[in-house]
Structure formats: structure tokens, C-alpha cells
Amino acid sequence: MLRLIRRGVPVLVAGLLAALASEARACPFCGPQGTTLTNEVSQAPMVLFGTLTNAKQAANPVDFSDGSTDLLIEQVIKKPTDPKALGDGKKVTLPRYVEPMGKAGEYKYLVFCDVFQGKLDPYRGVAVKADCDMAKYLEGATKLKDAPAGKRLRFFFDYLDNADAEISTDAFKEFANADYRDYQGMAKDLPPEKLARWLGEKGNDFRVGLYASLLGHCGKPEHVKVLKDLLEDPQHKVNSGVDGVLAAYVMLQPKEGQAYLQAILKDPKKDFMHRYAALRAVRFFSQYRPDLMSKKDCAEAACLLLAHKDMADLGIEDLRKWAAWDKADRVLAVKDTPAFEVPIVRRSVLLFCLQCPEKAAKAYVDEARKKDPEGVKDAEQILEIEATPPPAPPKKDK
Numbered sequence: 001m002l003r004l005i006r007r008g009v010p011v012l013v014a015g016l017l018a019a020l021a022s023e024a025r026a027c028p029f030c031g032p033q034g035t036t037l038t039n040e041v042s043q044a045p046m047v048l049f050g051t052l053t054n055a056k057q058a059a060n061p062v063d064f065s066d067g068s069t070d071l072l073i074e075q076v077i078k079k080p081t082d083p084k085a086l087g088d089g090k091k092v093t094l095p096r097y098v099e100p101m102g103k104a105g106e107y108k109y110l111v112f113c114d115v116f117q118g119k120l121d122p123y124r125g126v127a128v129k130a131d132c133d134m135a136k137y138l139e140g141a142t143k144l145k146d147a148p149a150g151k152r153l154r155f156f157f158d159y160l161d162n163a164d165a166e167i168s169t170d171a172f173k174e175f176a177n178a179d180y181r182d183y184q185g186m187a188k189d190l191p192p193e194k195l196a197r198w199l200g201e202k203g204n205d206f207r208v209g210l211y212a213s214l215l216g217h218c219g220k221p222e223h224v225k226v227l228k229d230l231l232e233d234p235q236h237k238v239n240s241g242v243d244g245v246l247a248a249y250v251m252l253q254p255k256e257g258q259a260y261l262q263a264i265l266k267d268p269k270k271d272f273m274h275r276y277a278a279l280r281a282v283r284f285f286s287q288y289r290p291d292l293m294s295k296k297d298c299a300e301a302a303c304l305l306l307a308h309k310d311m312a313d314l315g316i317e318d319l320r321k322w323a324a325w326d327k328a329d330r331v332l333a334v335k336d337t338p339a340f341e342v343p344i345v346r347r348s349v350l351l352f353c354l355q356c357p358e359k360a361a362k363a364y365v366d367e368a369r370k371k372d373p374e375g376v377k378d379a380e381q382i383l384e385i386e387a388t389p390p391p392a393p394p395k396k397d398k
Contacts, residue, residue: 029209029244030176067097187217209244216248242277
């Protein structure tokens with residue numbers, strides 16, 4: 001990726017805000033991936049695609065912000081507000097020296113431009129192989145920018161295995177920045193054999209969660225073997241995508257998959273990250289798919305962690321957030337286990353009891369208030385902070 005120096009600030013700020021906004025919506029099985037090219041195009045005043053030629057250096061060869069380079073325009077990805085900025089539409093001169101890459105004609109460039117004081121101000125450039133699908137990809141993505149989420153994501157699915165890393169990574173970002181419900185409906189019509197193949201390919205580790213969850217919607221019972229092979233592979237037991245693999249197992253074989261999930265949560269000898277992935281899968285079903293794993297089953301699964309010194313607090317916190325007050329006796333029983341020796345576990349029990357309407361929970365709080373009034377006050381402040389709504393975004397100037 002080639003970066004060009006930028007003088008203007010507004011688009012940079014807009015891109016940052018778009019990145020922050022995208023983190024609010026995210027695939028439950030993907031890590032945050034940042035701003036997509038589609039968003040960048042949307043924010044940019046002008047985006048061009050073509051070949052760079054006639055690069056001229058300034059007197060000071062170290063100063064790349066001076067000099068000039070011609071861009072032979074092959075496609076206007078986004079037209080500027082002022083059509084004069086495009087000149088004759090065939091060639092523009094960029095006020096930057098861009099050092100040539102590779103052999104002549106080997107690379108083409110996606111160039112993001114602003115118009116600064118009446119002149120072109122290129123602030124970002126992406127170098128891609130000349131035979132890549134970048135122009136086609138962005139043209140299709142731009143046309144679908146206002147289409148329903150499912151239709152957009154079906155378009156991006158076909159580019160997940162594109163030969164150009166810039167394109168395939170961007171297509172993955174589109175899924176990573178989407179909510180599960182955005183692709184839930186379209187996933188049932190995806191090609192399962194392609195997803196199964198992708199799951200078996202090296203280099204896709206950070207995409208395992210997404211690919212597996214998609215397979216869970218369109219796959220068949222025989223695809224469970226693909227998922228189990230991943231789960232039994234020691235290399236994948238510490239990856240973040242394991243939650244997606246476990247979720248897909250339950251989708252394809254609900255009874256068998258839940259038993260497998262529960263066995264992981266029940267065993268304190270399992271690796272922490274493996275048990276945490278199982279808990280994340282349970283959280284997914286609680287939030288999105290109670291039709292496959294009921295709220296009651298999710299609460300029972302969280303209870304399996306209550307005897308684990310390193311995870312009891314996580315199970316208790318989920319029970320509290322799910323308002324599973326019928327599990328108060330199970331939470332209070334933690335007092336008689338080694339897990340209660342851990343301060344964060346004791347605090348989780350207190351937080352649960354502060355909100356639980358059960359008599360036993362209220363009695364626990366009363367006793368705690370006598371023994372440690374400051375500790376109870378601190379816990380109450382935590383709950384107050386949780387209940388405080390986030391500040392409203394600033395109003396735009398009219």
C-alpha cells in the first residue's frame with residue numbers, strides 16, 4: 001500500500017469518525033478490522049483509478065511532497081463535485097512525486113484526492129497489480145452502497161478469496177463490520193463446499209470464526225467433521241475464531257453441539273482461551289439465536305463455570321446481565337468454593353446479589369454491608385455507572 005502526504009484535515013477526521021462508528025456494529029466472530037474501502041470512497045471527494053507515469057522529482061529528492069506525477073485515468077470511481085478538477089477526464093497531474101514500483105505497467109493505482117486551494121490534493125494511494133479486479137470491485141461495491149445489507153454482503157462474499165490481498169482483506173472487513181443479522185438471512189444460500197474448503201486452507205486462521213459461522217447456516221450434517229477437525233487441532237484452540245466454530249457445530253447438530261460445548265465449559269483443565277471461546281459461543285446464542293439454545297440453556301451453561309477460579313466471575317456476570325435470578329442459589333453457593341478466594345469473584349457475587357430480587361440475595365447484601373460497607377458502596381457505584389446512558393452525540397451546526 002502506498003501512502004501519499006496530505007495537507008487537508010477534514011477527510012482524515014471523517015475517516016476516523018467512520019472507523020469509530022464501524023466498531024459499534026461488528027460480526028460476533030471477527031475482530032475489529034477498521035474502515036473499508038467503500039467507506040473511504042464514500043468519504044473522499046474524488047477517487048481515480050489508473051496508471052502513473054512521467055514521475056518527476058523535485059530539486060530535493062528526499063521531499064516526496066514536491067514534484068509531479070501524471071495519472072492516466074482508466075476509471076473514475078467517484079466523481080468530484082467540481083468537474084473541472086478532472087481536466088479532460090483522461091489525465092491529471094498529481095503534485096507529488098510517486099516513486100515507480102516494479103516494472104513498467106506492472107502496477108496500477110487507486111488514488112484518493114481532495115481539491116485544496118483550487119489544486120488537486122492526493123492524500124492516499126493504493127498500488128495494485130495491473131491485472132487485479134480493484135476497479136470492478138469498487139464499481140460494484142459503490143453501486144450497492146445503499147442496497148440491503150444482505151445483498152451487499154453477498155457481493156463481498158465472492159471476493160473473500162480474491163487473488164489480490166487488498167481486495168480480499170477489504171471484503172472480509174465488510175463482514176467484520178457487519179452485524180450478525182446482516183448476513184444471517186443470506187448465509188443459508190451460500191456454497192457450503194467452498195466454505196469447507198476455505199476452513200481447511202492455511203492462512204485463513206483469523207477468518208475461521210466467520211467462515212465457520214457461515215457454514216453453520218448453509219452446511220449439512222456431514223460438514224460437522226470439518227468443524228470437529230478444527231476443534232481438535234491444537235493450533236486452533238487458542239484462536240479467537242473457535243467461538244464461531246462451536247456456534248456452527250450447534251447450528252448443524254444442535255443436541256450434539258450443545259453437549260460438546262457444555263463439556264468444554266465443565267472442564268476446568270481445559271485451556272482458558274478454549275473455555276472462553278465456548279462462553280462467547282453461549283453469549284452469541286443468548287443474544288442472537290435463542291431458537292437454537294434457549295435462555296435457560298444458556299444460563300445453565302454459564303453455571304458450569306461457577307466452580308472455576310479463573311472464570312467464575314465471567315459466568316456470574318453473564319447470569320446477572322441476563323437477569324437469571326433463578327440461579328441465585330447457584331451463585332451464592334460459590335461462597336463455599338475455592339473460587340470465592342479470588343477478589344473479582346467475590347465482587348461479581350456481590351454485584352449479582354445487589355440486583356437480584358431473591359430474599360437470599362438481599363440477605364447476602366445486608367451481611368456484606370455490615371462487614372464491608374465501603375466495598376458495597378463501590379459495587380453500587382459500578383452499577384450506577386453501568387446504568388448511566390452514554391452522552392448524546394454533539395448536535396451539528398446548522
